[in-house]
Amino acid sequence: MNIKRIAELAGVSVATVSRVVNHPERVRDETREHVLSVMQQYNFTPNWFARSLNLESSNTIALLIPGIETDFFQQIISGVETVAGNKEYAVLFGQTNNYPTREAEFVDMMINRKVDGIIQVNSRLNGEETLLMQNLELPRVHIGKNRVCTSDTLCYVDIEEGARRMTRHLIELGHKIIMALFDEANSNTSEQAFAGINRALRDTGHTIIFSSAQAENSVRGGYLAVQRLIQSKSMPEALIAASDLQAIGAMKAARDAHINIPDDLALASLTDSAVCSVLSPALTALELPSKRLGMAAARMLIDQIEGTLPYVDMPHDLILQPKLKIRESCGNTQDIYEWFD
Amino acid sequence: MAYDVNLSGMTLKNAIITAAGPWAGNAEGIQRCIDAGAAAVITETICLEERQRISPRLFMKDQQLFNTMLYSNLHLEEWERVLDRIDRKDAKIICSIWGTSASEMAYLGKKLENMGADALEISLSAPIGSRNKLIGYHSPDTEDFIRALVDTVDIPVMAKLSYESASSPYFIKELENAGVSAFSAIDALKGLLGVDLEKKRVLMPTYGGYTGTNIRPVSLAMTAMLRQYSRLPVISSGGVLHFEHVLEFLMLGATAVQLASVIQLYGYDIIYSIIASVENWMASHGYKSIDDIRGAALASLRPFEDIVPRTLVATNSKPCTRTDCTLCKQSCLKEAITRNDNGEIVADTSRCDGCGLCVERCPDQSIRLSWR
Known part of the structure; x- marks a missing residue:
């Protein structure tokens, strides 16, 4: 399934499908609903589209985490690493020490290294600071209950x-x-x-x-x-x-x-x-369940990267019970x- | 002769499903269940995080089997490979799942649907390990929890019930409202093997799931009760060791029947043998479809209050002079059974109040109940 096929099935142009994905506000409600329903029917997701157009996969994901000294963060790292390994992804790792500037630097660095996606743990970045990632449609998953923009995928423990x-x-x-x-x-x-x-x-x-x-x-x-x-x-x-x-x-x-x-x-x-x-x-x-949290976040990120994200309707949260x-x-x-x- | 079954829109080639358990914990096990002819195979319970096994984890005393296994030890990614690798033939794959929240269940369920699961079974109230009690039992959260899963996936969702949850009409109603499409009942009972009196220690380190032949009567009752509470299909499980047990469940209204401990105890070949025996029995009795017998025994099941008291008493149906057996005498609290001077067992109809236990226990059918 590709964007061309979705366009054919929906009876619209490729550009329209693209707009539905990137700038839905510019598409007539009726058309948007129709295209989205076709996409849903064929389990076609926006990020899959972005990936297939723009980037070569580096099979690398980034993990930005405040620190590595507590058991909680160590287990998250272990979980992310386990699933990444299962799916043959390497993990690039950055310790932010809870400093937003440090985190922003890491984000730039990771983008330059062409990672396929980023997991941010307890991110301190605000909406503006994540604009580049949003524009690049870089797959992202947040661990922690802080949503930066409405399209973010969140995983957190309740x-x-x-x-x-x-x-x-x-x-x-x-x-x-x-x-x-x-x-x-x-x-x-x-x-x-x-x-x-x-x-x-x-x-x-x-x-x-x-x-x-x-x-x-x-x-x-x-x-x-x-x-x-x-x-x-x-x-x-x-x-x-x-x-x-x-x-x-x-x-x-x-x-x-x-x-x-x-x-x-x-x-x-x-x-x-x-x-x-x-x-x-x-x-x-x-x-x-910190290891499970890391595993879930890595899965949801790789879902986005590989276009297997179960839901078309974004955003969505995954909440684990302690x-x-x-x-x-x-x-x-x-x-x-x-x-x- | 076709004895296929329709379960929530899925066509099963026969009424035999292998239950969630270690026999379906990897590709080889699932394949052996399929190759042995199971119409559907339910995987070991899959979670977002794998669980290491404890050892020993199976305990047995007399006919009593206990397990302390909770979840699969495979990662979800490994399950993806398992589901890819097996040759399904004409069998259905049902994934047993568990999570701690609505979003977790919905995510896991959708992932498994994408990996090719034909249906899902929620391991709602397994007796092993600890759970946030709100979810496994009757609670306001349960409905939301299940609905999140049902709304997310496009395949049937079955709820596997414990004895306790199957006993509650309110809970059953809640699950129906949440949109489940079938009930599996019952899960293992919570059990302990016993206590070592000298060491003052329990014989197994944690609560186990008590399964096997002893829980079958409980499961039979639950199948009949669920048929009364709900219009949804019931998939019976609990102590099925023999093809006649399968027929019993079907006659009490089960849509299909799960095999569990029997595979653990006798190996995968028993699956084939039970299926073949069921079909032979059906054919030899001239039944063309499972529908011919499904629920056929329910009409004979009456409320206790509706049973008309009959004044029956024990009488000898043939003389008994056995000295090696006194089961009838032991069983009689009214002392109605005695041995006369000739050494013969005699029932005293004036003392007997017709409980019938001596008749049940007599190995030679020497006593029967008859009108006073």
């Missing part, structure tokens, strides 16, 4: 729902003063977690005192944050850390101050990792050592 369930769990265990430590470098994820916590607070019949603070997403960040809370005598009954690293730091600070977890302080982490289950007490944490792994650190005393919500 952190909001996970944070809601975690907060509900803490409330059910009787904790009345709850605090969240957010990752100071990742406002997007923090906002989602905050929204979920708020939903849980709204839904409960109890009066809960909630506060939040920003901290570095590291062991040190968690350690310092809890030390500060101890010194200012403002320790909550339950603390939600942004990550397992922060939670480990918080544990260490609590232990140094002879604060018992979970008796004196309930502790939970918004990201799970392999160490959470071997800590003592085992840490209640949100398992984010799983709350209830262990011991919040005061759960069930006999089964680990259960889920």
Whole structure:
């Protein structure tokens, strides 16, 4: 199937099909609907068209990611790499450190290297900065819940729902003063977690005192944050850390101050990792399907590149659900050592 | 003689489908199911992320089989190659799928449709592993979740039900509203093999899927119930070991029947043997189509309240002097069965209240129920 054939089947010119794809506002509604329905019927997608006209495939995709030090990002990389390998694509990799300028430089660099598509993780670029990619119709997938322009494909984990369930769990265990430590470098994820916590607070019949603070997403960040809370005598009954690293730091600070977890302080982490289950007490944490997220994003990107994207109607999002792994650190005393919500 | 079946617009050449399971976990397994004559093969459950297997993962005690397998260990890309490679002949390929959200299910379903799946089966409530409880069971989200998939794909979507979900008319209605085109029932029951008393430990490390011959009565009941709740086709599964079991399910209204544990226990050849035996039985009884027997036994199934009490009591149908068997005597809570001075088993009709267990248990048909 090619654009010529679509044009023939729709009874319009090739230029009209092209306009439907690139500048739909310039095509009469009736004509546009008709052409789109023919395209849909033959599973013909706009990006396939762009690729077939303009570019030779380099069988390379770019992955721009804020950092490589956390388990979450490592798993995303592993997922992207796994699917790319399966489909015989190489992955070019760029670490943005959350700097928009760095990310923009990487985008230019990747375009110059003729990558077939780009995956951006927690992108900091705004609509204007992505204009070149849009004009080139370069296949793109975002990991994270931040849509830059309406045609973007998004993949993300429903952190909001996970944070809601975690907060509900803490409330059910009787904790009345709850605090969240957010990752100071990742406002997007923090906002989602905050929204979920708020939903849980709204839904409960109890009066809960909630506060939040920003901290570095590291062991040190968690350690310092809890030390500060101890010194200012403002320790909550339950603390939600942004990550397992922060939670480990918080544990260490609590232990140094002879604060018992979970008796004196309930502790939970918004990201799970392999160490959470071997800590003592085992840490209640949100398992984010980060590898699956990377795999899904790479699949959706390659779908676009190869013109096998299932949907013609753009945009579309792929949302994965996290799983709350209830262990011991919040005061759960069930006999089964680990259960889920 | 043609015993083909129409399932949601698909023509199946017979009524036998191999269930989702490890026997259909790769190209070789699927091919062997096809070559053995299965009308349709359901793949092992495919997800966006592969799952490593645990070992051991199958547990068995007496006739009780337990598995702790959840998803396929192949990537979606590998499934694409599997689906490309197999020679389908005239069999249908149904992909079993699972995801955690509406968008995930819709994406996965559409991808598999593009890869050539003839239909999809949602593994809605497998008993193994943990799931966000909202989705597998009756909840306001379920309908949206399934509808997203149904609206996205252009092939039939079947829902595989657990015993619990099949038992709920409301849940069934919700799935119908969401647009599923058939029900598979039942999935394995959640089970544990037992406890090692000395070590005070469970005999298997996690909940397993309990399958095999012992769950067949449960599945038979669910097939009959689903026929009452819903107009959608039912594909029965659960403990089918023998061709007569297939016929039982068909007579209770099943459109087709899934084979599962039996393949694990006896190998792929059993598929052919069951299909041939069903067809032989049909032909020898002069039936020209599965429709001749489908649901034929349902009319004899009545509500408990409608059964007219009959005053039957146990009587001897022939003398029994066996000393090696006291099953009838053991079974009688009313002490109506005794041995007389001649060593003969005698039923006392004045004590008997007609429960019928002695008749069921007697190996020699020496006792029967008759009017008082």
